[in-house]
């Protein structure tokens with residue numbers, strides 16, 4: 001039963017529960033009109049303590065497309081947070097008014113704290129450099145729809161693997177399915193943190209290797225997951241400037257890629273994917289963003305217990 005639960009970490013739901021969400025998302029994509037009134041009378045609160053376009057809009061449009069309504073803030077300075085209110089108190093109050101909440105926060109663990117004090121489901125919409133489970137639902141749904149499977153895949157994850165929370169969540173999620181191989185492509189300074197290697201990859205016996213250049217491994221990949229260098233999590237600007245253009249995917253680099261490889265990116269893109277790639281049939285990042293809205297519709301409907 002997903003009703004009443006929160007989603008804080010990609011491992012909070014079983015593989016079977018995820019499947020339930022993906023099946024509903026598939027049906028919403030096929031028959032959107034049938035779901036127009038599913039959440040009538042329900043209210044989503046979006047508590048965004050950190051900037052976002054896609055994630056917040058996709059949550060909000062997801063709720064509106066289910067027939068529900070939305071309140072929230074995208075700028076903590078315009079709420080009582082600026083008066084010093086704690087997360088525990090904010091969520092206690094929000095629980096009185098709304099039926100479900102989505103929270104993004106620069107501090108790791110903040111949505112988890114909120115879920116401990118909340119009487120409504122809380123969804124982690126990204127906490128610092130930690131996790132981003134609904135982006136992972138988006139990524140998994142996109143792979144499931146294009147590759148028709150979530151196992152037996154070779155996935156290259158490229159860019160800022162140190163601070164990129166989408167990558168951390170995706171590694172966690174993919175390590176649960178059989179026979180996936182992960183290739184981690186990053187400069188030395190932006191490698192995946194050791195705890196992820198130990199606790200996710202080694203613990204689950206996931207085959208993985210590290211690489212420095214996209215060109216050296218691209219021919220092996222079924223999925224190439226590009227990410228932006230996470231400027232806001234750097235301690236000094238010099239390091240950011242030195243590393244920001246480490247990877248730029250272009251048509252030339254794609255020459256040796258498989259014909260049916262898919263290119264994903266959680267977006268926003270900065271420089272990592274040249275615009276010329278947008279016209280390549282393997283570019284899936286915009287469709288992926290659209291899937292993000294549908295999977296959030298399915299997720300919220302399940303957590304609110306309306307479907």
Ligand code: NCD
Pocket residue numbers: 054055126132135165166227228266267268
């Ligand atoms: C990601 C995030 O916020 O972590 N964006 C998103 O939610 N689609 C990726 C990023 O900001 O680089």
